Amino acid sequence: MEQDKQETQPTVTQEEKKEVQQAQQEVPAENNTLLQTNQWQFWNTQPVPKMDDPFPETSGPIDVIKKPEDIQKDPYNLPAGFEWCNLNLKNQDDLDQLYTLLVENYVEDDDNMFRFDYSREFLRWALSPPGQYEDWLAGVRVTKTKKLVGFISGIPVHMILQKKEEVIKMTEINFLCVNKKLRSKRLAPVLIKEITRRVNIKNMWQAVYTAGVLIPKPISIAQYFHRSLNPKKLIEINFSSLGKNQTMARVQKLYKLPEETTIKGLRPFNKKDAPTVAPMLNKYLEQFDLYHKFSVEDVKHYFAPVDNVIYSYVVESEDKKITDFFSFYCLPSTIINHPKHNQLRAAYSYYHFSTATPLKDLIYNALILAKKYDFDVFNALNLMENTQFLDELLFSPGDGNLHYYLYNWRLSEQFKPSQLGMVLV
Numbered sequence: 001m002e003q004d005k006q007e008t009q010p011t012v013t014q015e016e017k018k019e020v021q022q023a024q025q026e027v028p029a030e031n032n033t034l035l036q037t038n039q040w041q042f043w044n045t046q047p048v049p050k051m052d053d054p055f056p057e058t059s060g061p062i063d064v065i066k067k068p069e070d071i072q073k074d075p076y077n078l079p080a081g082f083e084w085c086n087l088n089l090k091n092q093d094d095l096d097q098l099y100t101l102l103v104e105n106y107v108e109d110d111d112n113m114f115r116f117d118y119s120r121e122f123l124r125w126a127l128s129p130p131g132q133y134e135d136w137l138a139g140v141r142v143t144k145t146k147k148l149v150g151f152i153s154g155i156p157v158h159m160i161l162q163k164k165e166e167v168i169k170m171t172e173i174n175f176l177c178v179n180k181k182l183r184s185k186r187l188a189p190v191l192i193k194e195i196t197r198r199v200n201i202k203n204m205w206q207a208v209y210t211a212g213v214l215i216p217k218p219i220s221i222a223q224y225f226h227r228s229l230n231p232k233k234l235i236e237i238n239f240s241s242l243g244k245n246q247t248m249a250r251v252q253k254l255y256k257l258p259e260e261t262t263i264k265g266l267r268p269f270n271k272k273d274a275p276t277v278a279p280m281l282n283k284y285l286e287q288f289d290l291y292h293k294f295s296v297e298d299v300k301h302y303f304a305p306v307d308n309v310i311y312s313y314v315v316e317s318e319d320k321k322i323t324d325f326f327s328f329y330c331l332p333s334t335i336i337n338h339p340k341h342n343q344l345r346a347a348y349s350y351y352h353f354s355t356a357t358p359l360k361d362l363i364y365n366a367l368i369l370a371k372k373y374d375f376d377v378f379n380a381l382n383l384m385e386n387t388q389f390l391d392e393l394l395f396s397p398g399d400g401n402l403h404y405y406l407y408n409w410r411l412s413e414q415f416k417p418s419q420l421g422m423v424l425v
């Protein structure tokens with residue numbers, strides 16, 4: 001939800017910006033008491049840095065690698081009446097069950113007005129990348145009814161940290177979810193321990209994940225920014241509101257976009273572009289301290305356009321050379337209990353690179369396309385080089401933070417959002 005209720009371009013001075021950036025590097029003040037009581041019953045047992053640990057001289061793993069024979073062979077015990085399952089998203093019934101679990105129980109905003117509604121096609125796309133392991137989509141079912149009540153996913157990623165040459169093969173964890181009726185029963189730690197076991201079996205010892213909640217210990221804290229595309233609807237659903245002295249007509253005029261894109265040579269990405277796009281994207285990402293190194297197969301999978309899932313574009317020069325790239329993904333939210341609207345259509349800025357067209361122009365064209373595809377809002381995090389375009393393209397800061405985490409890896413520094421080169425869906 002938009003934090004700034006003013007539907008105008010935020011007027012933030014450079015100094016204020018610096019302050020915000022600095023604050024983001026520190027643990028938020030309201031969590032100081034948690035920090036002192038050190039109350040993390042589960043997280044205190046895990047190989048993650050403590051909130052107040054000093055930064056070491058060098059980065060590296062926290063726990064030693066276990067010998068294969070020391071990795072627990074059997075799944076972790078579940079409470080009586082529940083059982084483990086592997087989800088196969090090619091199976092329509094499994095896909096339907098996962099969709100239903102998430103659409104009814106997954107992440108909501110702080111005011112419980114919106115809940116993510118990842119579509120079935122989106123889940124299939126996000127959870128079936130090249131090299132996926134079938135037991136990394138771990139579900140918990142009620143033994144009697146087989147109803148899916150818990151889930152956690154891992155996908156393989158090849159990470160580069162702090163500009164080192166070495167690729168660290170790890171897992172990206174996402175979609176941790178427990179049915180609302182089973183909350184606060186310590187099921188989440190069991191899901192996390194079980195996926196850890198399944199990842200360790202594949203001889204991988206690190207993970208990357210993001211969460212709205214604060215747990216020990218974020219490597220960085222990014223912030224969401226929102227660009228209105230359909231201001232009338234956003235105001236009607238209380239996502240944003242009219243500022244003082246503003247009229248709906250003025251706000252609509254402010255956010256109006258052209259019907260057609262403005263960059264010559266802009267066209268949808270095609271799988272055939274992957275061998276060119278993969279090295280260019282990796283080259284762009286090299287400037288950041290945390291990123292996933294994309295293979296050609298990854299690029300084909302992650303960026304081949306799919307309606308209502310992923311939209312990707314390249315800019316081609318007159319001599320047919322690809323110079324720039326941008327993409328955004330489609331993640332609607334259910335609008336909880338609204339008399340008129342039931343879904344917020346949100347586009348999220350994903351990966352991009354630019355060698356000829358300024359980034360601001362690329363994202364301006366992403367906005368035009370997102371509007372054309374009937375999205376209500378375009379969201380972006382303040383990571384990578386995104387602060388270059390947020391102000392000028394009329395994004396307003398949101399009220400939620402996104403914490404980035406690494407499992408079993410201690411960093412020698414706290415990352416600023418601008419050091420992050422990775423977007424998790």
Ligand SMILES: CCCCCCCCCCCCCC(=O)SCCNC(=O)CCNC(=O)[C@H](O)C(C)(C)COP(=O)(O)OP(=O)(O)OC[C@H]1O[C@@H](n2cnc3c(N)ncnc32)[C@H](O)[C@@H]1OP(=O)(O)O
Pocket residue numbers: 039040041042043044105106107108171173174175176177178179182183184185186187188189192195196199200204205206207209210211212213215407408
């Ligand atoms: C080497 C490989 C390693 C692989 C694993 C790497 C780690 C992956 C880590 C997971 C990355 C996930 C990335 C995403 O998917 S982030 C999205 C998370 N999902 C949601 O927010 C959906 C709505 N909420 C729920 O479904 C439940 O509230 C969940 C399932 C989140 C917790 O269920 P419940 O509310 O019924 O709680 P509990 O009684 O079972 O358990 C309480 C314990 O769980 C800790 N908790 C709560 N929320 C989170 C959270 N988002 N990440 C990590 N830990 C979390 C909490 O601090 C407490 O521990 P401690 O305070 O006592 O210490």
